Amino acid sequence: MRYDFEKIEEKWQKAWKDKDTFKARSEGDKKKFYCLEMFPYPSGRIHMGHVRNYSIGDVIVRFKQMKGFNVLHPMGWDALGLPAENAAIKNKSHPEDWTKSNISYMKEQLKRMGFGYDWEREVATCDPDYYKWNQYIFIKMYERGLVYKKRSEVNWCPSCKTVLANEQVVDGGCWRCDSEVDLKKLEQWFLKITDYADELLASHGDLEKWPGKVLSMQKNWIGKSKGAEVTFRVDGMDREIEIFTTRLDTIFGSTFFAMSVKHPLVKELIADNPEKDKIEKFIKEVEQDSRNNREQAEKRGIFTGKYAVNPFNGEKIPIWLANFVLIEYGSGAIMSVPAHDDRDFEFAKKYNIPIRRVIVKDPKEELPEEVEEVFHDPGYLINSGDYSGLTTEVAVKEMGEVLKEKELGKLTTQFRLRDWGISRQRYWGTPIPMVYCDKCGVVPEKFENLPVKLPREIDFTPGGGSPLEKSDSFKKATCPKCGGEGARETDTMDTFFDSSWYFFRYSGISDSKPFDSEESKAWMPVDLYIGGVEHAILHLIYSRFFTKVFRDLKWTNISEPFPHLLTQGMVTLGGSAMSKSKGNIVDPDELIKKYGADTVRIFILFAAPPEKGLEWSDKGVEGANRFLQRIWNLFHSNIEIIRGDFSLDKEEKSTKDTYIKLNQTIKKVTEDIELSFHLNTAIAAMMEFFNKLSGSIDLIKKENPGLLVYSIEIFLKLLSPFAPHFANELWSEMGKTEILENEGWPIPDEDYLVEKSVNIMIQINGKIRDKISASVDETEENLKKAALDSEKIKQYIEGKEIVKVIFIKNRMLSFVIK
RNA sequence: GCCGGGGUGGCGGAAUAGGCAGACGCACGGGACUUAAAAUCCCGGGAGGGCGACCUCGUGGGGGUUCGAUUCCCCCCCCCGGCACCA
Numbered sequence: 001m002r003y004d005f006e007k008i009e010e011k012w013q014k015a016w017k018d019k020d021t022f023k024a025r026s027e028g029d030k031k032k033f034y035c036l037e038m039f040p041y042p043s044g045r046i047h048m049g050h051v052r053n054y055s056i057g058d059v060i061v062r063f064k065q066m067k068g069f070n071v072l073h074p075m076g077w078d079a080l081g082l083p084a085e086n087a088a089i090k091n092k093s094h095p096e097d098w099t100k101s102n103i104s105y106m107k108e109q110l111k112r113m114g115f116g117y118d119w120e121r122e123v124a125t126c127d128p129d130y131y132k133w134n135q136y137i138f139i140k141m142y143e144r145g146l147v148y149k150k151r152s153e154v155n156w157c158p159s160c161k162t163v164l165a166n167e168q169v170v171d172g173g174c175w176r177c178d179s180e181v182d183l184k185k186l187e188q189w190f191l192k193i194t195d196y197a198d199e200l201l202a203s204h205g206d207l208e209k210w211p212g213k214v215l216s217m218q219k220n221w222i223g224k225s226k227g228a229e230v231t232f233r234v235d236g237m238d239r240e241i242e243i244f245t246t247r248l249d250t251i252f253g254s255t256f257f258a259m260s261v262k263h264p265l266v267k268e269l270i271a272d273n274p275e276k277d278k279i280e281k282f283i284k285e286v287e288q289d290s291r292n293n294r295e296q297a298e299k300r301g302i303f304t305g306k307y308a309v310n311p312f313n314g315e316k317i318p319i320w321l322a323n324f325v326l327i328e329y330g331s332g333a334i335m336s337v338p339a340h341d342d343r344d345f346e347f348a349k350k351y352n353i354p355i356r357r358v359i360v361k362d363p364k365e366e367l368p369e370e371v372e373e374v375f376h377d378p379g380y381l382i383n384s385g386d387y388s389g390l391t392t393e394v395a396v397k398e399m400g401e402v403l404k405e406k407e408l409g410k411l412t413t414q415f416r417l418r419d420w421g422i423s424r425q426r427y428w429g430t431p432i433p434m435v436y437c438d439k440c441g442v443v444p445e446k447f448e449n450l451p452v453k454l455p456r457e458i459d460f461t462p463g464g465g466s467p468l469e470k471s472d473s474f475k476k477a478t479c480p481k482c483g484g485e486g487a488r489e490t491d492t493m494d495t496f497f498d499s500s501w502y503f504f505r506y507s508g509i510s511d512s513k514p515f516d517s518e519e520s521k522a523w524m525p526v527d528l529y530i531g532g533v534e535h536a537i538l539h540l541i542y543s544r545f546f547t548k549v550f551r552d553l554k555w556t557n558i559s560e561p562f563p564h565l566l567t568q569g570m571v572t573l574g575g576s577a578m579s580k581s582k583g584n585i586v587d588p589d590e591l592i593k594k595y596g597a598d599t600v601r602i603f604i605l606f607a608a609p610p611e612k613g614l615e616w617s618d619k620g621v622e623g624a625n626r627f628l629q630r631i632w633n634l635f636h637s638n639i640e641i642i643r644g645d646f647s648l649d650k651e652e653k654s655t656k657d658t659y660i661k662l663n664q665t666i667k668k669v670t671e672d673i674e675l676s677f678h679l680n681t682a683i684a685a686m687m688e689f690f691n692k693l694s695g696s697i698d699l700i701k702k703e704n705p706g707l708l709v710y711s712i713e714i715f716l717k718l719l720s721p722f723a724p725h726f727a728n729e730l731w732s733e734m735g736k737t738e739i740l741e742n743e744g745w746p747i748p749d750e751d752y753l754v755e756k757s758v759n760i761m762i763q764i765n766g767k768i769r770d771k772i773s774a775s776v777d778e779t780e781e782n783l784k785k786a787a788l789d790s791e792k793i794k795q796y797i798e799g800k801e802i803v804k805v806i807f808i809k810n811r812m813l814s815f816v817i818k
Numbered sequence: 819g820c821c822g823g824g825g826u827g828g829c830g831g832a833a834u835a836g837g838c839a840g841a842c843g844c845a846c847g848g849g850a851c852u853u854a855a856a857a858u859c860c861c862g863g864g865a866g867g868g869c870g871a872c873c874u875c876g877u878g879g880g881g882g883u884u885c886g887a888u889u890c891c892c893c894c895c896c897c898c899g900g901c902a903c904c905a
Contacts (some may be wrong), residue, residue: 002857049899053878095899176887191843211822211823212823214822215822216822216823216900216901217899217901219821219901220820220900220901221900221901221902223904227905243905244904246905247905258905299903322903323903324903324905325905326903326904327904328904329823329903330905335905336905339903342819342903343905344905400822406858412905414904416901416904431870535901536899536900606830606845607830607831608830609831612824613898613899615830617829617844619829619830619844620829620843621844622844624843626843627843630858633858678829680842680843681831681832681841681842682832683842684832684841684842685842687841687842688841701843710870718833719891761837761838763837763886764885765885766837766884767886768837768838768886802883804885805885806885806886808837811837811838812837814885814886815885815888816888817885
């Protein structure tokens, strides 16, 4: 008979709800465990990635709960953002309605999967009670000088009609719709994440439980490089240009100077150049090029007619405009050292600029005059005046001191990381709580006026500016400072703002603060954070930034929100991530309907270890179902014994191997969940045990029925985090009254973990030639005797000399012969 | 180019303080049950050779260390992810 998963799953979901099984409690002196999976965007329905992510989390949570932890396992919705607006425009509805109906549908789906959450802590970022605190945090950051407004060139997505953060531009395209990104000059609000760049990188040392991959991605993103700022005077002009270099030691080799066409001084430099028109044409071309051409273009440049003066040797070097110098990095100008930099070398070759070698590996080495190859490594300085002969390292130090002394620059550090532009010209986001007053300037909204609510009735079709611009009632505001008439900021926040602190909110929901610091202190940090590797940079770096700001605001005493990160691999179909736009979605609903939640959970967890990518295939889902069904069948065909009153006989010879296997399985499953999260091998171990049990069922029934009862008990406990409804059903059929979630996690019987006899392999010259069954801990002496008695071994050893014997207890005996 | 992760049967994947490669599952083949099928149960399987006991080869390729290497060292190839005229 097939088990009726529908009935069973509904029954136990109701039981968990009625018993508040997953309500976070702070009881006794139990340790806390805060397990969090990245909250979903309510796009409509959950997808396989969610199923995988939340199944992993749920196993850990149920395991920890049985292990005796106070567990916090909340869930919520990352509910603001563009898709809601786009969908609403398409269906002529409202983003709020679309979002809320999606939330309620998806919530049912999560419940249907049997995931154990504390729904009392649910948050939805579109709720004014939530985004109120976005606004509050924004103002607090403003007060700390971490928020500023700047007119700047920003990434503009012409299709989404909004600004994108640097992090949201992928290969020159919009991260969401892949349209080519334009540059646009706009007044934008920025968060000074760069103030924390150094710390964000330095505290990587505290994140030893993060995947190396994520750390390296963040490291790349922050892009710290040590070097020096040096000021070059422009010859014949009262102007100076600052450069950044990581190779101050090569400064005597600088034979030209290069700057970005967008450098603010360019206009002035070429003002009196007779070939000004030609240069301006060049500038236009380069600007055009950098927009259209995502690939690395051929190096091009043009001489400005001016010279820069090298502060170290007074040498005048030509100032060029070059397409390979980026305005976004450093100061947008560089000293070029062709002998020691590939780009400079290529450029110098093309434009016949002298190439001067200033660093060598060995000062005694005779080198040709002509520099044929760029030398990158550190070494000894030559052709460098008083510095010649010094090592790279010493030269940088000494030159740095000279710079400082003469006020010509300093040793410094550059970051690739830019400040985070958070202004968005769209409707469905948190209004930025600022008021413009003619008298007082820009003023943050008063606390008592928060939240600044999104008006519901509004034309939110995107245009050039923010849709909120069109609402007079929204725009109209009273200046919080002087009480005069003011105008509200109409841009909304990047939704990454919302998700940068939601985990704090869960840890201490409060009406009067973003989160209750006291309660939060008891729960934070998140002990295990599980989510897709696609959030490795954006979300995770922003969340770390917010946490450090909260610490500095004394709202928390932790510096890192997620000491332990588990990044699950993406679920792909046809090689790419499932997404609506690509139309390669697999809807879990169908599988759940056909097989039930327990089967789906086992199946997705068994398919691969969590951190690996998973190319979707439903081959094998039958196998997961079959596994449960086999347990069901064995259970029910032996129900009398299982319900009976039998005691376990550990020492019964005929079944001792099963008892040992059971204990080994407890150990393996526990370690797989706790240490490596390799839930696939945990399931495999359970299957292995079940195969063993069902293979010797007749013997066990006859000789040791107590072992069957005991095995089933333990087995159901081990299975319960994976297939919780199923396990609970059988558990209750055994006559147990407590639910499994409130039972303790089994502990292996240490005296029964090792088999009493083992196979010893006998090797000759490294090749296995025989196997001998022996009791555990058999001595080398005895095994050697037995091996030498073996016919198989004899034929190899006959007439040869035994040079050496290697023995590893309980494993092998190896003869080296000649 | 730099950084990170990989490469194991037909497939998903096991196993590395060096010691029986391929656990577990899928798919496949054979058998039992059945009038038949489905379901279920049992058996089989890396490749090649041999009737067989067995033998040889085999964890991307090449070299090395070792009695013994999927595991350690050196060189190379390929795949995936990230960053990238970053000065």
